[in-house]
Amino acid sequence: MDQFLTYSNERALREQVWKNYYSRGDNGDANDNNANIARILKLRRERVQLMGYDNFAEWRLQNRMAKTPERALALMNAVWPAAIARVKEEVADMQQVANASGKTPITIEPWDYRYYAEKVRQQKYDLDSDEVKQYLELGNLTQAMFYVAGELFNYQFSPITDGSVPVFHEDVKVWEVTDKTSGEHIGLWYLDPFARQGKRSGAWASPYRSHTTFKGKKTVLASNNSNFVKPAPGEPVLVSWDDATTFFHEFGHALHFLSSNVKYPTLNGGVRDYTEFQSQLLERWLSTDQVIQQYLKHHKTGEVIPAELVAKIKKAATFNQGFATTEYLASALMDMHFHLADPEGLDPDQFERETLAKLNMPREVVMRHRSPHFGHVFSGEGYATAYYGYMWADVLTADAAEAFEEAPGGFYDKPMAARLVEFLFAPRNSMDPAEAYRKFRGRDASIDALMRDRGFPVPEQAKKP
Numbered sequence: 087m088d089q090f091l092t093y094s095n096e097r098a099l100r101e102q103v104w105k106n107y108y109s110r111g112d113n114g115d116a117n118d119n120n121a122n123i124a125r126i127l128k129l130r131r132e133r134v135q136l137m138g139y140d141n142f143a144e145w146r147l148q149n150r151m152a153k154t155p156e157r158a159l160a161l162m163n164a165v166w167p168a169a170i171a172r173v174k175e176e177v178a179d180m181q182q183v184a185n186a187s188g189k190t191p192i193t194i195e196p197w198d199y200r201y202y203a204e205k206v207r208q209q210k211y212d213l214d215s216d217e218v219k220q221y222l223e224l225g226n227l228t229q230a231m232f233y234v235a236g237e238l239f240n241y242q243f244s245p246i247t248d249g250s251v252p253v254f255h256e257d258v259k260v261w262e263v264t265d266k267t268s269g270e271h272i273g274l275w276y277l278d279p280f281a282r283q284g285k286r287s288g289a290w291a292s293p294y295r296s297h298t299t300f301k302g303k304k305t306v307l308a309s310n311n312s313n314f315v316k317p318a319p320g321e322p323v324l325v326s327w328d329d330a331t332t333f334f335h336e337f338g339h340a341l342h343f344l345s346s347n348v349k350y351p352t353l354n355g356g357v358r359d360y361t362e363f364q365s366q367l368l369e370r371w372l373s374t375d376q377v378i379q380q381y382l383k384h385h386k387t388g389e390v391i392p393a394e395l396v397a398k399i400k401k402a403a404t405f406n407q408g409f410a411t412t413e414y415l416a417s418a419l420m421d422m423h424f425h426l427a428d429p430e431g432l433d434p435d436q437f438e439r440e441t442l443a444k445l446n447m448p449r450e451v452v453m454r455h456r457s458p459h460f461g462h463v464f465s466g467e468g469y470a471t472a473y474y475g476y477m478w479a480d481v482l483t484a485d486a487a488e489a490f491e492e493a494p495g496g497f498y499d500k501p502m503a504a505r506l507v508e509f510l511f512a513p514r515n516s517m518d519p520a521e522a523y524r525k526f527r528g529r530d531a532s533i534d535a536l537m538r539d540r541g542f543p544v545p546e547q548a549k550k551p
């Protein structure tokens with residue numbers, strides 16, 4: 087859908103694809119989900135009321151970092167006006183491109199958004215992703231991550247090449263992780279980088295064994311897995327900026343596993359609006375000067391990636407944030423409002439329409455997941471009243487990154503790094519996340535940094551999440 091709406095020149099087909107995609111589960115046929123949604127909401131309310139709660143959101147959020155639906159809503163409502171204001175600007179930019187195209191005049195419709203946004207992107211931010219790739223070689227990126235882990239966590243990664251650690255496939259490589267100063271054994275890190283038949287797609291991190299001292303000390307077995315295409319012997323693996331970012335992200339999860347100091351094994355489990363924060367934060371080290379100068383080098387010439395190219399990459403990150411933030415927030419707000427509303431006699435279709443109208447939802451954008459196919463929230467319970475969590479983690483990430491930017495030693499500031507490990511990584515779920523964050527930052531996170539990240543104006547009275 088995404089690719090088609092971005093690149094197809096056939097406007098009538100774009101409209102058809104868009105309409106089919108966004109009306110899934112909402113066609114009044116045997117697969118229509120509106121009655122199911124109403125029933126699910128009723129049953130959820132009934133269940134939590136048996137336990138003495140007013141509504142599902144209140145019950146669900148009590149042990150999340152946000153703690154209450156009101157605080158999650160306050161964050162979303164604080165960002166929302168800037169997001170829809172940016173949509174207006176994006177639509178104006180796109181309308182200009184459409185008008186200048188010399189074809190029959192059109193008004194930007196929802197099925198035109200991705201198509202014309204891509205045209206604006208080419209004009210404003212054009213970035214040759216192939217050129218960027220020449221500076222992102224997998225071996226160098228791996229060494230860059232080890233460097234970052236060495237600076238922040240005082241870890242040393244030593245390859246185990248004598249076959250003393252068994253692996254399930256010859257592509258899998260293993261490193262021993264030790265403390266640089268004491269030499270203490272911390273764990274093993276497995277990297278399974280290449281795609282092959284039968285392997286799950288995407289990139290992920292998983293622990294084979296987690297830290298605990300409950301019944302004797304267990305050291306960590308952490309793994310990172312990707313699906314890069316295996317090169318011919320002697321050829322380099324060159325990856326995109328997005329993939330390099332993901333590589334760092336997943337390594338952030340691995341560092342979270344490795345640095346754990348909990349006693350009880352279950353405390354390694356995460357709090358839903360908090361577990362992506364550590365990994366997202368680690369992504370920021372990819373574009374630090376130290377990493378750029380030492381590791382982002384042309385695979386043939388050894389030349390460091392040009393500063394203008396890095397600047398272009400950073401600028402492109404704010405592109406289309408009006409659309410992305412609005413379509414996401416509309417879904418997250420809907421999720422919360424559904425569970426706060428009285429489910430008695432609720433008509434999901436009508437509720438969705440009225441809620442969007444109250445929010446002044448721009449007509450050119452649709453919810454990322456319309457209610458009848460909002461699987462996160464209605465197919466299982468994992469993300470019910472928790473879809474806001476992505477933005478919650480983004481707020482923490484942006485705010486914590488700014489803490490490093492402001493520190494005397496920047497992203498490699500030693501006292502900051504020590505607090506990062508002590509309060510944000512090592513305690514896992516054994517410390518209240520809000521309290522831990524305060525200890526790291528000296529205050530609660532504010533949304534200002536997130537607004538700057540997305541290129542939105544910072545509200546004068548920025549609300550605390």
Ligand SMILES: [Zn+2]
Nearest residue numbers: 335339362365
């Ligand atoms: Zn993640």
